[in-house]
Amino acid sequence: MTSRLTRAREQMTSRGVSTMLITPGADLRYLTGYHAKPLERLTCLVLPVEGEPTLVVPALERAAAEAAGVEVAVATWGETDDPFALVTSLVADGAIAVDNQMWAARVLELQRRMPHSEVMLAGPVIEALRMRKEPAEIEALRQAGAAIDRVHARMGEWLRVGRTEREVGADIARAIVEEGHVQVDFVIVGSGPNGSSPHHEVSDRVIGAGEPVVVDIGGTTPAGYCSDSTRNYVIGGGAPSDYLDAYAALEAAQAAQREHARPGVTAESVDAVGRELLTEAGYGDLFIHRTGHGIGQETHEEPYIVSGNDLVLEPGMAFSIEPGCYAEGRWGARIEDIAVCTDDGLEVLNQRPRELVVL
CATH class of the missing domain: 3.40.350.10 (Creatinase/prolidase N-terminal domain)
Known part of the structure; x- marks a missing residue:
């Protein structure tokens, strides 16, 4: 210190x-x-x-x-x-x-x-x-990312038709601790129309067949560093066709942002790459928040990946890349990874599949 x-x-x-x-x-x-x-x-x-x-x-x-x-x-x-x-x-x-x-x-x-x-x-x-992480901090974030990935890998244990968001959320919270965290920071289980609210948490709403579900979860590890990852699920298939179209565009946008982000580019340019693709696909109005936030000993810290932030990214900067689409009253989708700038590129710390997971 x-x-x-x-x-x-x-x-x-x-x-x-x-x-x-x-x-x-x-x-x-x-x-x-x-x-x-x-x-x-x-x-x-x-x-x-x-x-x-x-x-x-x-x-x-x-x-x-x-x-x-x-x-x-x-x-x-x-x-x-x-x-x-x-x-x-x-x-x-x-x-x-x-x-x-x-x-x-x-x-x-x-x-x-x-x-x-x-x-x-x-x-x-x-x-x-x-916002410029030391090697030990980056390793702590790697471990946090792997821990939250293990929770997403178990989603099939809890996410089923007929269960409430609150029931699923309670199971997820227990697993966050079981998989290596000492503290649960947040659990978002947004099913159907609840997914269209980016900061929805859980409710007593019963999850139905074919409904998209946004699962955004994170916690703090014993080292004091945070995890944060969002994946999207549907139970039994049959998701709405307009949702599937938007999800395909969202996947492409997030992939482009991961490809673009590296030392030497600005924070706002990472946001712009994904936002432009979603706008071209007709979903720009549905992307209602910034692309990302820094992460470390707090879930949200500098640098913020947002329009107007001309900060040039440097090695050691860690942040989320999480574009989203939200059709009010119908469904929502967000794909989120934590990444850290290396000397000449980007290391993505979350490795779970980014495509829609059908359970």
Whole structure:
């Protein structure tokens, strides 16, 4: 973790930040390895651009912080102490950057205590580090991808006519843990018309014969990295002909995006390649969301694969490629893989068949 702190300081210097304040969340876990609980008691990493970093924690959380193997000094505060006084005593003069997820009450209190300091977001500093994955992080994402692939491979155990989405979702959730995750992050089972809502989760709707079903699932592995993959199923065949036509176009679009994505191209160009193909096929209006999102210690993080993002992709950047088509009130389809840029191409981390699976 020391190298990450060093690189964070380099980013701070380039952006004119004197001190960074990071509270519990993925940023703190990334910089220190400590997966702190988001309690009402203040935990905060104080990282000055020069001098020693300090992790401020409640006294009752010291053991947990030390067990995480943090490589910075740990300063504790007692139950009746003022933690903000302790934090501000460690802050260097100049601009202060706070993590993007810091609670508003804490941001406002810090501003009150330091009225002459400029307060800005730390997101740009840390995002520049987190979206370029280290080799160990890429291997963790490979393992996460393989684990969620194993869940999709078992879909025939649970996805049957006459069962509800909720019943199927409960089985999937158990399997996500069985196949190597420590946490279920989300389970989407969208059958028939429910599939036309991209963020539908589960309901008591009974799955019928010939209905398309969107299954989008993900979890967090013991290493702290996330999986996310979407595949499409139909039970017993007989899917609507308009759905099958759209699905063929969607397969082609996603394949083109996988072929295009690599270091040196922009994030928005990956989106454009698939969107143009779907538009030419007559389905552009049905593709209602961005192509993808970065992934790592959070399911959604930088870089975002979306129109307007002219970020040039670099080796180590990991993201989803997930175009979709949604016919409101009838059906939906989405094909999603996690991929990572290599030195000269793209490694796709999900290997389950992308064609419509008939069970």
